[in-house]
Amino acid sequence: MxxxxxxxxxxxxxxxxxxxxxxxxxxxxxxxxxxxxxxxxxxxxxxxxxxxxxxxxxxxxxxxxxxxxxxxxxxxxxxxxxxxxxxxxxxxxxxxxxxxxxxxxxxxxxxxxxxxxxxxxxxxxxxxxxxxxxxxxxxxxxxxxxxxxxxxxxxxxxxxxxxxxIEYSSLATAFCPPEFTVGELRRVYEAVWGVALDPRNFHRKVTGTPGFLVPTGGTTTRQGGRPAQLFRAGGATLLNPPMLRPEV
Missing domain, CATH: 3.90.79.10 (Nucleoside Triphosphate Pyrophosphohydrolase)
Structure with missing residues (x-):
């Protein structure tokens, strides 16, 4: 038909x-x-x-x-x-x-x-x-x-x-400026997930995940306090291991 x-x-x-x-x-x-x-x-x-x-x-x-x-x-x-x-x-x-x-x-x-x-x-x-x-x-x-x-x-x-x-991809960096600190990235995760994260554990995870972050060689004091290292998004699209969302 x-x-x-x-x-x-x-x-x-x-x-x-x-x-x-x-x-x-x-x-x-x-x-x-x-x-x-x-x-x-x-x-x-x-x-x-x-x-x-x-x-x-x-x-x-x-x-x-x-x-x-x-x-x-x-x-x-x-x-x-x-x-x-x-x-x-x-x-x-x-x-x-x-x-x-x-x-x-x-x-x-x-x-x-x-x-x-x-x-x-x-x-x-x-x-x-x-x-x-x-x-x-x-x-x-x-x-x-x-x-x-x-x-x-x-x-x-x-x-x-x-x-x-943002658990398994580098998408969280889309909320950040081209160069950002680990603290700024952590606040993105906290805002999106609605939870508080331990700063030291978070720093260790994101800097230890291959391809997630790349140091730029610069620092900033825009957050106040001591100069903080600046990073940019790495080339990885999938994170291994993933950044698992804490249970609320």
Whole structure:
């Protein structure tokens, strides 16, 4: 039997972005307050519809720039990490029409304050724990249960992806500047995992893992105290042994 495209209803494709950074030693996600229906006035992840002439990664970069003023290449730089997270296609996830969303995960060092635009009324960084906390529901609608569409699930999936990947990959360095100290890297792990780590054990693990860190030969006093050695990310993509997440 020949294939009949008209037998299948059309649907739209969108991109949604889980943009994570570490600000003031806390894992933060980018959130926008929607300026248009549906869910007008509610917090959501940045994103939008894919145009007919663009691929998914281009749509993700465009939506990020339009709604927040942030760009994947600039000012984020070479240390940013962008990957597809997952696809979400529940029939009723968008009240306007059947919409399938391809979510993307962006990890980058301490990013500047976003500038809202497009259909985003306001853009801001919010601590992940507050966005995903049901206790925030009565304090301005920042809980996961009150995010627009199914963005609570998308955000939760993105955070868990980041938490798991820094166990066995060098992805944690994407949250750091090009040159960083072991202490700065440790605070990334602490912010993403939400735990306190022993400084000496952490230093021994990361400096003893082949290909993880490479000394630059320089030092810095930006953390205060004695000069601390600077490192850059090594060439390893997989860590052996892995940095196992402590049980909470």
């Amino acid at each position: 020949p294939y009949d495209p008209s037998a299948y209803p059309p649907f739209a494709v969108t991109v949604d972005l889980v943009v994570l950074t570490v600000r003031r030693h806390a894992l933060c996600a980018l959130a926008v307050r929607r300026g248009e229906p549906p869910f007008q006035g509610q917090w959501a992840l940045p994103g939008g519809f894919v145009r007919a002439d663009e691929d998914l990664s281009a749509a993700a970069a465009r939506e990020l720039a339009e709604e927040t003023g942030l760009r994947v290449q600039e000012p984020v730089g070479h240390s940013a990490h962008l990957e597809q997270l997952a696809t979400y296609g529940a029939p009723q996830r968008d009240p306007r029409m059947r919409v399938v969303s391809v979510a993307h995960l962006v990890l980058a060092p301490d990013l500047p304050a976003p500038v809202s635009g497009g259909d985003a009324h306001t853009a801001r960084w919010a601590e992940v724990e507050r966005l995903l906390s049901t206790e925030a529901a009565g304090r301005g609608g920042e809980s996961g249960s009150s995010l627009a569409f199914d963005h609570d699930r998308i955000l939760s999936d993105g955070v868990e992806r980041a938490r798991s990947k």
